[in-house]
Amino acid sequence: MDDLGAEIGTCISEDDTSVDDEPRSKKRRLYVPLSAECFKRTPKETGFHRSARECLRKIREDLLQHRWQEAAEYMISYFQTLEDTTVTKQLLASEIIWRLGTEILHHHPNSNPEDFNSFLEQMKNIGVKSYLKVSLEHAFHLLLTGHFDEAKQQLSIAESWRYGRQSASQADKMKLIHAYRGFLDYFSWISKKNATSGDDDADVADHKEMHNYFRQASVNLQEILKQPGVWDPFVIGYVNMLEFYNDQDGALSILKEYAYDNSFPPNPNAHVFLYDFLKRHDAPEKKLIRVLEVLQALVPSHELMLELCSLLLKSDDEKHLEEATGVIFSLLDYSSWKQNLEAWTYLRNTVKILKKKKLMHLITKEWETRKDWWPAFHFRTHHAKIDLEESKELITLKAKTASLLSGHKCIYCRKKLELFKESNGHAKKVRNVVKRTASPIASQEVSRGHY
Template sequence: MDDTQIESVPFEDLEDDNDSSDDNSSKSGKKSKLPLVTSTCAETPRETGFHESTRICLEQMREALLHHRWQEAAEYMACYTQMLEDPTNGRAQPCKELIWRISAEILHHHPNSKLDDYNNIYERMKHSGVKHYLMICLEHAFHLLLNGHIEDAKRQLSAAESWRYGKESAAQLQRTKLIQVYRSLLDYIIWCDKKFTHSSTEYSHSGGNQDTHNYFRQASVNLKEILKNPGVWDPFILSYVEMLEFYEDHEEALKVLNDYAYDSTFPPNPNAHVYLYQYLKRHDTPEKKLMKVLKTLHVLVPSHELMLEYSSLLLQSEKKTDTQKALEVILEMLDFACWRSNLDVWKSLKAIIQKLQSQEDWKDVVSGKMAARKDWWPVLHFTSFHASKDSEENPELMEVKASLMKILCPDLTLKYAAGQVTSGE
């Protein structure tokens, strides 16, 4: 499981909690699909004076947070942390995550917060119990990294990597792998710094090169292992490939990218095909192989910017079917509003149609591709509003579109060039 997936899963699921709440039922007896909201400030039966004061403290802190009164919230938090000492079984544990999350939020927004404040709260929460230990370590490392303390962040992750408690659960194993791969990512960052330092000196020091290579070896172990776990691992894969490319291990780099893109156990990931295409293009791969990668990307994301390159490669082919495929690719790009005013895409469409016109059945080909579009394409591209906008902002675009209007929509009387359309459109 990658970090994005973990962030999107409720923390209770990650901690393997078995507690569940009964859903409210509607009058018809069906269970509501809406999540239940459990109040953290609700009064409970047989409430002691201590619990009453901490409940009121949490209510006031919540109000301060909602109105961004960070200093006031910090003062309430200083009192609320007494809950960590609550001797009542079952009460302290739910409050630990609450204190961790709210404290980090307050410190993030408080104008006078310092790195030491973050370190103190993270260390206190890590040692208040084992349930959230690994995730707190990971978040602590992120904060150190954002503040430029890379070595300190690595020490945090190295300590978490070797941490074990009781019988290792599946959730704990997943988090440990996440810790390991982020520690390797920090090794990659240090490797980048050392590589830059050595490359900027007048001569290469053998000891320095060995030191740099050691970081590569440390990073590559877990970055390579991550491919054994299906998920979206973009930054880790890119880091590993960059190092392999630097050491000219092109065979391994290509294998990693191919596995990442085409392993059926991984979720569909357009970025994986983009990375493979970019790598192949950097190394002067034949166009046939480039087109194969872009063909898969086209299925996943027909509006991707690389589809312009895909249509260009298809247009360069001498195959009749490739020219028709290029027309399909460009028309699908223009189905999306984000490309509606892109001059390069319209120019590409014009070039494709000009090449198609050398074929006897070109009109049938164009009409076939436009058959499903004729009811809504004029509204998307050829209204009086578009004519006015294009003539003002990009006259060249208007000229290209006007030259294609009758070819794409021969059965409609459009006056796009004059800034008008018929009432039926």
């Protein structure tokens, strides 16, 4: 335990004062997720427990104020809680020491990678039930510091770890360990593929090694994708490998299951991945529309809704045109699209198509549900000023749309005319000044419209 305390205290001898000289107003306030139970008094509390509780409170305050040196000093004292005779409190203490000790070592300016690695190795053995969680965090830390092979080795060791009877939670964590091990094998496959793709001299052994990485990654990634969850990076990696080996059916099956299996949580990215795959492989437009329709139900403001609108407008079917109208109006219901020229262009094009086909009642239908709030949301005078700063094309397009929806007397259209008059008047003054002050050659250029 003394060695464990030394991992946090290695920096103390070098600096006895607070190491954080940053102005307090600029500090980023941390949230330390400690349960209120950690600070509660218990009926049979001893002096030992009171001291431990007060020490933990001090550590928390120092962490919130970024006083890493003081936190490290208090942490050395808090290690004594590992001597508690209650198993439950020992487990809680090991968890707290692991999490807070990691935070301190991560931020303390005098800590080094050796301290960090040694601390985590000892935490694995003290809190054996946290072994897998600590191993996974250790691997992440090594990856962030650029030690890929060491991270892979940590996960390999964790894969073979066993302690007593395996609980359900341990089984889930072991699946996660396998998954990340497979993900690192995928990165090894990527690296090998990039190295051999441009090398004409690559021999059979290189391709065999690359295929071995693919096989190892596939085994682990297949298993994790059977578990309900959000596994975006794993799915992308697995599909990438399957596409490389021309297993399009296998890749499509994975993506469909990930997107449509009801046991998985709703995930818009799953439908984006499926759409991108189908588009890459020239799938029929009907399939593309079906995928984007599901995405639209989940995220009406997604940028792919412009593509859905485009696909629907290509059809002569009135139902598709009605759907396209609803899609573009729903997109513009969101503030992130208020000044998007492309979105307003799509709305204008939709109006033109519906007008040509004598289906303007579809526009009226959508407008009826929005006429009470769209004018204040899109067509106020201050919107016109902002839109003109964005581009003249945008304010012109929105003015035409506003006049169609709200009538020619809408305040947005009037403001647009005022702004254009002011802009033209200013430009005319500038041209007159240039004519009076310019040389004869420059005057000729002005008369030709070059200024």
